[in-house]
Amino acid sequence: MDKILIELILTNQCNKRCEYCDLDFQNTVFSNENILNLDNFIKNNPAEYTINFFWWEPLLQFEKLQKVVKTLWNKIKKFTIGTNGVMLNQEYLEYFKNNNIFIYLSVDNISCWKDLNLELISKFAEIIQVNFINDPNFLFNSLSTFEKVLDFWFQNIAFMPVFSTKKWEKSQLWELLKIYQTIKNISNNIQLNTYGYFNWVAIEKQFILDTDGNFYQDLDSLLWLQKQYSQLNPSLKQEINTQTKLLNISELNISLELLLKKYNIEEILKLVFEIPKQSWHFMDYKIIDKILENGTQKR
Numbered sequence: 001m002d003k004i005l006i007e008l009i010l011t012n013q014c015n016k017r018c019e020y021c022d023l024d025f026q027n028t029v030f031s032n033e034n035i036l037n038l039d040n041f042i043k044n045n046p047a048e049y050t051i052n053f054f055w056w057e058p059l060l061q062f063e064k065l066q067k068v069v070k071t072l073w074n075k076i077k078k079f080t081i082g083t084n085g086v087m088l089n090q091e092y093l094e095y096f097k098n099n100n101i102f103i104y105l106s107v108d109n110i111s112c113w114k115d116l117n118l119e120l121i122s123k124f125a126e127i128i129q130v131n132f133i134n135d136p137n138f139l140f141n142s143l144s145t146f147e148k149v150l151d152f153w154f155q156n157i158a159f160m161p162v163f164s165t166k167k168w169e170k171s172q173l174w175e176l177l178k179i180y181q182t183i184k185n186i187s188n189n190i191q192l193n194t195y196g197y198f199n200w201v202a203i204e205k206q207f208i209l210d211t212d213g214n215f216y217q218d219l220d221s222l223l224w225l226q227k228q229y230s231q232l233n234p235s236l237k238q239e240i241n242t243q244t245k246l247l248n249i250s251e252l253n254i255s256l257e258l259l260l261k262k263y264n265i266e267e268i269l270k271l272v273f274e275i276p277k278q279s280w281h282f283m284d285y286k287i288i289d290k291i292l293e294n295g296t297q298k299r
Contacts, residue, residue: 002047002256005206007054007218008038008068010061012211016084016115018108020135020162028211029061035071037213037249042075045256050078055208059087069099080104082131085116093124101127104158108133109141113148122152129156129193134179136162136172142179150190158193159183161288168284177291194292197285198272205263213249217263236271236278243267 012026042049051072053065058081069079081096082104096103105121107113107130121128130149134142149157161168161176168176184192208216232240246262247254276282 002205002260003050004047004256005050005052007052007206007208009055009208009210010053010058010064010068011056013060014057014084015060015086016057018084019110020108020133020165022165023056025056030064030068030209030211031213032067034213034249035064035068038068038209039071039075041249041254041256042072047256049076050080051076053079053081055082057084057087059083059092062087062092066095069101078102082106085121088117088121090120093121097124097127103128104131105129106131106133107145107149108135108138109145110135110138111141113145118148118152122154125152125154125156128154129158130154131158131160134159134161134176136166136168136176139172139175139179143182146183150186155189156191156193158195159292160195161292163197163281163285163288167281168288173284173287173291176288180291196289196292197276198289205260207246207259207263209249215246215249215259216244217246217265217268218244232275233278236274240271243271 008030010030012024012028014021014023014025051068053068058065065081079099079101080103081101083106085103085105085107088103088105095101103124105116105128107116109132132146132149146157159180180194206218208218210216243264247259276285
């Protein structure tokens, strides 16, 4: 049976404006009609589905998230959510725990953790992975931020350098190496993962389902988002559009078979390598992947 990962975008809005983020913000929301369309699609196309509520801030649409979970509960192997955590409260955390929904909590080395109620959130640490995001311009905060995370007994932590929106100077790459080695050598029984650029490939066939109901093929959410980055030239953006946009969930003839027939991982991988070649990033990406090589998570 096919393993299918759907990254479901509930909204194109966010309650923060993190400086390493380069997303467009729009007043769009995944509709109730598209929830029904997704339900019909999954009913008619058996597979092992995981739904990850991701990008922008899903908690802005918490009631819509609940509706998706309730509608699809018996048909989905696993639900997860990626969030900046600012809106996490007792009610939300209990809901995620009671429904076995795993949380990917973004904490950056700028100041993001100061906005979080870590004392409350840490009570639910068993269902949380802290995605520790390292911006190259704020590496001097990295170790103190990491220590703050450890102070609250989080055990699942992913070390995640910013790849796609910031330029890394040579001195910053050396500092990143020292920080990573220090964190890796801390003996406290944490589960430490890392996520590289070129060497992180999903096992599942992975799609983004946007608020407008369009399916996009994607490799770990790199291409579809990077088509918005200002440094990419128009011809590359057009190629990404052509290769990634597949079908709409509302189309009468939509099927998993047709979706997978349009799925072309070889073309996506070519673009994964092409994007940094056309910007300043190629060598930076290779060096960062080398730094993370021994611990990089491959799923």
